[in-house]
Amino acid sequence: MVKSTSQFAESDSRTPTHPGGFLVIENLVKAYPTAGGGESVVLDGIDLTIGENEFISVIGHSGCGKSTLLKIVAGLETASGGSVRLEGREIRKPGAERMMVFQHYSLLPWLTVRENIRLAVDEVLKRVPAREKQQIVNEHLAMVNLTAAADKYPDEISGGMKQRVGIARAIAIRPKMLLMDEPFGALDALTRGKLQRQVLDIWENQRQAVMMITHDVDEALYMSDRIVMMTNGPAAKIGEILDVPFPHPRDRASMRNSREYFDLRNYVLNFLDHYFTQD
Numbered sequence: 001m002v003k004s005t006s007q008f009a010e011s012d013s014r015t016p017t018h019p020g021g022f023l024v025i026e027n028l029v030k031a032y033p034t035a036g037g038g039e040s041v042v043l044d045g046i047d048l049t050i051g052e053n054e055f056i057s058v059i060g061h062s063g064c065g066k067s068t069l070l071k072i073v074a075g076l077e078t079a080s081g082g083s084v085r086l087e088g089r090e091i092r093k094p095g096a097e098r099m100m101v102f103q104h105y106s107l108l109p110w111l112t113v114r115e116n117i118r119l120a121v122d123e124v125l126k127r128v129p130a131r132e133k134q135q136i137v138n139e140h141l142a143m144v145n146l147t148a149a150a151d152k153y154p155d156e157i158s159g160g161m162k163q164r165v166g167i168a169r170a171i172a173i174r175p176k177m178l179l180m181d182e183p184f185g186a187l188d189a190l191t192r193g194k195l196q197r198q199v200l201d202i203w204e205n206q207r208q209a210v211m212m213i214t215h216d217v218d219e220a221l222y223m224s225d226r227i228v229m230m231t232n233g234p235a236a237k238i239g240e241i242l243d244v245p246f247p248h249p250r251d252r253a254s255m256r257n258s259r260e261y262f263d264l265r266n267y268v269l270n271f272l273d274h275y276f277t278q279d
């Protein structure tokens with residue numbers, strides 16, 4: 001039985017689904033000005049609460065506003081209405097407690113792998129002694145299997161390795177929340193699968209709040225606790241939120257062979273099809 005929460009259900013859709021959640025988005029609206037002097041509403045009344053150890057995915061058709069939503073949580077964009085609070089504090093700008101991983105790596109090309117991670121650690125963990133910082137960098141290099149490539153420059157390593165640097169850099173500063181915008185989108189299928197496993201391993205060992213944008217239904221089902229399914233834009237809303245009931249640690253092969261997985265996968269695909277055909 002597929003369990004989901006519809007934002008359009010009769011019950012109060014503004015009530016957070018996780019009362020103890022530490023990221024609380026309430027009635028969020030985002031509009032951009034148009035050339036004609038009007039405005040175009042991208043997000044219209046988003047309500048979402050995320051728990052501090054919860055991994056959620058956001059899925060929806062291209063242009064519905066997924067990245068805009070993530071950027072508002074990151075503090076890179078401001079909301080036009082409503083509120084976004086982390087542990088009760090309104091998010092107004094970027095902060096080290098919310099680290100972003102982009103699809104296109106964004107490494108500094110003149111720094112080595114190690115130096116890219118170290119730079120973030122130096123900037124955020126200012127009071128930590130140098131020796132400990134070095135340990136943190138080494139530990140995170142090992143976590144993403146990059147110890148051997150530590151002294152290489154970004155243009156000397158593959159796309160998958162670059163993304164591992166981006167992930168190590170983000171988690172090395174121990175953020176409370178990891179924000180990932182299609183983190184595996186630029187990778188080939190094999191590398192993507194390996195990196196999904198690696199990130200899930202890390203998360204299963206040291207849980208934190210994760211919000212991940214994806215277009216990939218299997219990725220969302222494999223990795224997340226809940227899938228937030230957005231309606232098409234303009235004025236996109238959360239259509240439904242799907243619970244993914246598989247316990248962690250997850251085994252992809254056995255999940256995929258289960259009837260429940262098949263039903264959930266079809267449920268998400270049908271949701272996306274429904275909105276696509278409305279275009």
Ligand SMILES: Nc1ncnc2c1ncn2[C@@H]1O[C@H](COP(=O)(O)OP(=O)(O)OP(=O)(O)O)[C@@H](O)[C@H]1O
Binds near residue numbers: 042
């Ligand atoms: N800075 C901006 N100024 C004006 N409009 C913008 C701006 N950023 C995004 N938009 C518009 O907001 C809408 C949502 O964009 P967004 O990138 O958030 O969608 P998305 O769901 O992440 O898309 P994709 O899946 O293709 O990455 C689009 O119509 C886009 O053109």
